[in-house]
Amino acid sequence: xxxxxxxxxxxxxxxxxxxxxxxxxxxxxxxxxxxxxxxxxxxxxxxxxxxxxxxxxxxxxxxxxxxxxxxxxxxxxxxxxxxxxxxxxxxxxxxxxxxxxxxxxxxxxxxxxxxxxxxxxxxxxxxxxxxxxxxxxxxxxxxxxxxxxxxxxxxxxxxxxxxxxxxxxxxxxxxxxxxxxxxxxxxxxxxxxxxxxxxxxxxxxxxxxxxxxxxxxxxxxxxxxxxxxxxxxxxxxxxxxxxxxxxxxxxxxxxxxxxxxxxxxxxxxxxxxxxxxxxxxxxxxxxxxxxxxx
Amino acid sequence: xxxxxxxxxxxxxxxxxxxxxxxxxxxxxxxxxxxxxxxxxxxxxxxxxxxxxxxxxxxxxxxxxxxxxxxxxxxxxxxxxxxxxxxxxxxxxxxxxxxxxxxxxxxxxxxxxxxxxxxxxxxxxxxxxxxxxxxxxxxxxxxxxxxxxxxxxxxxxxxxxxxxxxxxxxxxxxxxxxxxxxxxxxxxxxxxxxxxxxxxxxxxxxxxxxxxxxxxxxxxxxxxxxxxxxxxxxxxxxxxxx
Ligand SMILES: Nc1ncnc2c1ncn2[C@@H]1O[C@H](COP(=O)(O)OP(=O)(O)OP(=O)(O)O)[C@@H](O)[C@H]1O
Ligand SMILES: [Mg+2]
Numbered sequence: 001x002x003x004x005x006x007x008x009x010x011x012x013x014x015x016x017x018x019x020x021x022x023x024x025x026x027x028x029x030x031x032x033x034x035x036x037x038x039x040x041x042x043x044x045x046x047x048x049x050x051x052x053x054x055x056x057x058x059x060x061x062x063x064x065x066x067x068x069x070x071x072x073x074x075x076x077x078x079x080x081x082x083x084x085x086x087x088x089x090x091x092x093x094x095x096x097x098x099x100x101x102x103x104x105x106x107x108x109x110x111x112x113x114x115x116x117x118x119x120x121x122x123x124x125x126x127x128x129x130x131x132x133x134x135x136x137x138x139x140x141x142x143x144x145x146x147x148x149x150x151x152x153x154x155x156x157x158x159x160x161x162x163x164x165x166x167x168x169x170x171x172x173x174x175x176x177x178x179x180x181x182x183x184x185x186x187x188x189x190x191x192x193x194x195x196x197x198x199x200x201x202x203x204x205x206x207x208x209x210x211x212x213x214x215x216x217x218x219x220x221x222x223x224x225x226x227x228x229x230x231x232x233x234x235x236x237x238x239x240x241x242x243x244x245x246x247x248x249x250x251x252x253x254x255x256x257x258x259x260x261x262x263x264x265x266x267x268x269x270x271x272x273x274x275x276x277x278x279x280x281x282x283x284x285x286x287x288x289x290x291x292x293x294x
Numbered sequence: 295x296x297x298x299x300x301x302x303x304x305x306x307x308x309x310x311x312x313x314x315x316x317x318x319x320x321x322x323x324x325x326x327x328x329x330x331x332x333x334x335x336x337x338x339x340x341x342x343x344x345x346x347x348x349x350x351x352x353x354x355x356x357x358x359x360x361x362x363x364x365x366x367x368x369x370x371x372x373x374x375x376x377x378x379x380x381x382x383x384x385x386x387x388x389x390x391x392x393x394x395x396x397x398x399x400x401x402x403x404x405x406x407x408x409x410x411x412x413x414x415x416x417x418x419x420x421x422x423x424x425x426x427x428x429x430x431x432x433x434x435x436x437x438x439x440x441x442x443x444x445x446x447x448x449x450x451x452x453x454x455x456x457x458x459x460x461x462x463x464x465x466x467x468x469x470x471x472x473x474x475x476x477x478x479x480x481x482x483x484x485x486x487x488x489x490x491x492x493x494x495x496x497x498x499x500x501x502x503x504x505x506x507x508x509x510x511x512x513x514x515x516x517x518x519x520x521x522x523x524x525x526x527x528x529x530x531x532x533x534x535x536x
Pocket of ligand 2: 336337338379455456
């Protein structure tokens, strides 16, 4: 019994993290049409900014004040990043390839920047809430429980925004027909910025979730990004629901596999899933045709 | 009566290739009709008017104010709305969602509910398909949605670039009736059409665009008969009527 609760909790927790990361990737892909390899370092940067604000070794603000500030800062960094390394290439036929190069470069710069500013020593972010909660005999940290409960709310809010609100509709439209967007009076450049900024804030939030759970390091974003990569390939990048479902499926798969097969082989199994997906259903990956949100 | 749209000495093109040479349309009264052979710059001119394409030279005024090379959204805000040729719109949005986007300009938001009703009355066919995705619509239905979206933006001047391209006669008539109703409601039109009858029906002042220039015009009151226009079309006596 406790095994099942353990697996379920672990699946829900990891699934929340993966979903939060994958949705940001999907948002950028579906609006701007590029893959953002700097998404992982945006997590890292968000977590470190929150640390700077909240840690008792630094500013020592309460986490619930530090969190929104860190998210705004992440969004601003995403916005600037978009303006500097993506927007100049929009409209060029080789924009996808160029964005791979520029976002990888940005990832490297930010990772090393984090190392320079905060050093290699692992640090820990104050959790969102202290203490543990007992669920059916299993202790789970309050921090994890909050993440498990809050993530679906945030994802649902995002879904509502993209499908029910005019600005969200505009974000979906900009991917589909740029000229037609101009002709209904949309500010296309601002929408690209908004997509990137929103994705960066989601990445920052995932980073803060992770930083309050494990130790933070300058490379903390790369492993979750590679998992999110499996998620978006598995679920397809074209929709917003796809990566969300895929995130939870992959996380449960991972939790089960870790329990029964062990830590050591689980990553290999995940990549086997990735390769199988690519062999059986490759059109999900980087296919411009299926670019649409919701 | 000053004219709503004045175009003076417009030159533009793509890359280094000049398409329009000194186009001037500043004396139009009533609805404007543009016609001319394929590929001679009608669409190019309209794209320049709505800000999608930079003018290299010249001036465009809307309601007396210069709008040359403003961002398209600034032009849309003033009520100059362009229904582009063969618009695919947003394939994965539904009709309802697409119409909501049409009401994006600030000045159109307050009237959104009212305009939805207006549009549904004008195109009853669309009402049955409110939540159908645009990608699955027929050509005629898509054209109706294109016009409907433009109406949601509260146009004062509506640019229609070949609204009946590739449509069957019956749908064409329906569309023509709808456009007439729009015009009667006080919206000025700029229409590009290959079908001369259709154009004569809708427009008061016609211009022939040939080789990126205004080659001839037919003013209101000129004898606008079919043959004369066909003659202009095929370039035998292009200046006969000016
Ligand atoms: N994006 C573009 N890049 C380069 N050349 C273009 C572009 N769009 C149009 N042209 C060229 O500009 C010229 C004028 O085209 P335009 O679309 O304005 O013609 P049109 O009069 O609207 O024709 P039609 O009646 O067929 O719609 C054509 O020679 C066309 O090939
Ligand atoms: Mg044309």
